[in-house]
Amino acid sequence: MQTIVDRERAPDSAWEQVLGTDKLLLVAEGEVVAGFDMAQLSKEDIVVRGDQVTIMLPTPQILYSRVDNDKTYVYERQTGLLQRPDKDIESEARQLAERAMVEHALEGEILRQAEVNGRLQIEAFLRALGFTDVVLIIQGEQ
Amino acid sequence: MNEESRENKMRKDTLILGIIISTVVVVASLASCIVGYVLFPFMDRPVPTPSPYAPVPTLQDIQRAAELATVKYSLITEIGDENVPDDLRKEFGIKEEILLIAYGEAAAGFDLSKVSEEDMWVDGTRVQLHLPPPEILYVRLDNDRTHVVHYEKSWLMDHDLNLESRARQQAEDAIRTAALESDILERANEYGELFFSNWLYSMGFTEVQVIVG
Numbered sequence: 001m002q003t004i005v006d007r008e009r010a011p012d013s014a015w016e017q018v019l020g021t022d023k024l025l026l027v028a029e030g031e032v033v034a035g036f037d038m039a040q041l042s043k044e045d046i047v048v049r050g051d052q053v054t055i056m057l058p059t060p061q062i063l064y065s066r067v068d069n070d071k072t073y074v075y076e077r078q079t080g081l082l083q084r085p086d087k088d089i090e091s092e093a094r095q096l097a098e099r100a101m102v103e104h105a106l107e108g109e110i111l112r113q114a115e116v117n118g119r120l121q122i123e124a125f126l127r128a129l130g131f132t133d134v135v136l137i138i139q140g141e142q
Numbered sequence: 143m144n145e146e147s148r149e150n151k152m153r154k155d156t157l158i159l160g161i162i163i164s165t166v167v168v169v170a171s172l173a174s175c176i177v178g179y180v181l182f183p184f185m186d187r188p189v190p191t192p193s194p195y196a197p198v199p200t201l202q203d204i205q206r207a208a209e210l211a212t213v214k215y216s217l218i219t220e221i222g223d224e225n226v227p228d229d230l231r232k233e234f235g236i237k238e239e240i241l242l243i244a245y246g247e248a249a250a251g252f253d254l255s256k257v258s259e260e261d262m263w264v265d266g267t268r269v270q271l272h273l274p275p276p277e278i279l280y281v282r283l284d285n286d287r288t289h290v291v292h293y294e295k296s297w298l299m300d301h302d303l304n305l306e307s308r309a310r311q312q313a314e315d316a317i318r319t320a321a322l323e324s325d326i327l328e329r330a331n332e333y334g335e336l337f338f339s340n341w342l343y344s345m346g347f348t349e350v351q352v353i354v355g
Contacts, residue, residue: 067283073304074307088289091306125257129345
């Protein structure tokens with residue numbers, strides 16, 4: 001996904017108010033990935049009875065988010081007259097961009113989508129192993 | 143006597159002139175303060191504008207993340223980069239430079255979307271699973287911890303808009319290279335074999351073979 005972050009440093013003095021401070025426009029691209037952390041599964045979470053398998057899956061979660069630094073770029077930077085560029089402003093903009101992507105993904109129900117997709121994949125995998133009755137339960141949702 | 147009175151008058155004039163100049167300076171200073179703080183009250187300390195626009199989803203969002211990250215490799219690296227002008231200015235040491243401390247990680251695992259039914263063979267309680275070779279699934283920088291420790295730009299130097307972006311790209315490349323040199327793929331391979339074997343055993347199979355690659 002792509003987001004645009006507009007960041008401006010607050011002026012410290014009247015002169016900065018008049019002559020401008022330091023501002024930046026960042027076009028950020030990145031990804032947010034959600035799914036089941038299968039490493040959380042223990043033996044007790046898997047119950048097999050003949051051709052039936054029941055698995056207690058952990059709740060889906062954001063596995064990682066990242067800003068794609070190959071596709072992210074500064075579109076504009078304006079530094080006021082007699083101003084030193086703020087060395088932290090771009091790092092802050094990238095933090096904001098990543099947070100915005102995660103928030104947007106959560107608002108877009110990425111976890112629900114991860115659950116649906118994850119269930120389909122795990123079920124297909126288990127059926128390919130010969131189980132005819134597959135029961136997947138998300139922990140905390142019985 | 144006449145000479146003395148003229149000298150006194152000159153001293154007096156100089157003193158008056160001094161007072162006038164001082165008064166003008168003080169008034170000018172006050173005026174600038176008034177301009178800054180009274181006449182432009184609306185400009186008083188605007189809140190910084192962290193205003194990320196709503197992200198636009200692309201195809202990447204919709205792709206299924208059929209990945210199982212098994213091994214992670216973390217690294218802190220220091221990246222220095224500089225922008226030196228390609229003209230006479232470089233002879234005078236004019237440049238722009240950055241020093242970035244980057245915290246990041248590389249994750250390696252298996253892309254399970256590449257596993258099809260043909261990769262699984264089941265006979266009673268015997269099972270064989272063929273996994274694709276492990277791969278680097280992603281490299282990411284921790285944006286909360288990665289920061290610029292030094293930035294310097296000479297007065298006559300233009301600002302390179304993407305100096306920091308390039309430094310971050312270099313940091314990611316360094317993390318990827320270091321992870322590969324530390325045999326992350328071999329470790330992902332070993333861990334994957336172990337993980338899937340345990341998983342299959344816990345599903346009741348008594349004879350399990352996991353083949354990677």
